[in-house]
Amino acid sequence: MRKVVICGILLDSDAYPNSANTIQILKNNGHVIHDKSIKLEKHLWSSVSGSKISSLIAVLRLLTSSIFTVIRVLPYLRKKQIAVFITYPSIFPLLLLSPIKPFIRAQLICDFYISVWDSAFNDRSIGNKLSSFLIKKLEQLSLLTTDKLIVDTLKNKQFYKQSLGIAEHKI
Numbered sequence: 001m002r003k004v005v006i007c008g009i010l011l012d013s014d015a016y017p018n019s020a021n022t023i024q025i026l027k028n029n030g031h032v033i034h035d036k037s038i039k040l041e042k043h044l045w046s047s048v049s050g051s052k053i054s055s056l057i058a059v060l061r062l063l064t065s066s067i068f069t070v071i072r073v074l075p076y077l078r079k080k081q082i083a084v085f086i087t088y089p090s091i092f093p094l095l096l097l098s099p100i101k102p103f104i105r106a107q108l109i110c111d112f113y114i115s116v117w118d119s120a121f122n123d124r125s126i127g128n129k130l131s132s133f134l135i136k137k138l139e140q141l142s143l144l145t146t147d148k149l150i151v152d153t154l155k156n157k158q159f160y161k162q163s164l165g166i167a168e169h170k171i
Contacts, residue, residue, distance in 0.1 A: 005106070006035045007073040008087035009065050018113040019087035022150065026085070036072035037087055038065040066092035080105040086146065087111050094142035101145050110146040115139060115160060140164050 004026050010019060027033055040061070070093050076082050077100070086093050088111045097104065116139055143149065143164065149171050151157045157171045 001030045001032060002083055003032045003034065003081065004083045004085055005073050005076045006033060006037045006087065007069050007084050008037050008090055008093045008111075009062060009069065010037045010039045010087055011089075016088060018152070019085075019111045022085065022111060034076070036069055036076075038069045040065060062089065063092050066096060069093060070096045077104045077106050082106040083109055085109050085111070088114055089116050090146075091116050091139050091142045094145040095138065098142065098145040107148065108146045109148045109150065110143070112143070112149040112160065113152045113156070115164065136164070143170075146170065 006023060008019070023033060023035075073084055076084065077097075084106045086108060090110045090112065094108075094110065097108070116135060143166055147170070149160070149166065151160060151171055160166050161168060161171065
């Protein structure tokens with residue numbers, strides 16, 4: 001039985017069941033869960049695909065929620081026997097944790113069933129080439145912080161290895 005601390009944003013929507021399902025599996029397997037996540041009642045892509053102002057507000061809400069959840073998990077990060085499960089979308093919490101990664105002893109495990117970059121720019125064609133490039137680079141940088149990624153299929157594992165350059169041992 002391992003202590004697992006939940007960090008990140010739990011999107012309260014049927015469109016994003018993966019993190020909630022993973023947390024339930026962890027509970028069912030006897031892990032002790034400390035939920036430090038922030039719950040948002042939002043559908044992510046409808047929030048960022050509106051006007052520029054509504055998109056900015058949605059991104060700022062995700063960022064501020066990420067700041068609060070990272071602050072809530074700080075006391076757990078120096079404990080080696082703890083796993084920290086970072087929910088989707090993980091890009092902001094991981095970027096916030098990246099400067100202190102050398103001091104983190106807990107294992108960071110990231111829900112990466114969905115790539116923000118892939119969803120926004122390959123699936124939905126939101127934005128332009130510059131914004132696609134920037135989001136991809138930010139996502140790649142954020143993923144350097146995590147110890148393990150959880151993906152849902154072998155196809156996605158291969159895609160993320162090729163498109164984002166994720167090391168095999170992390171997936």
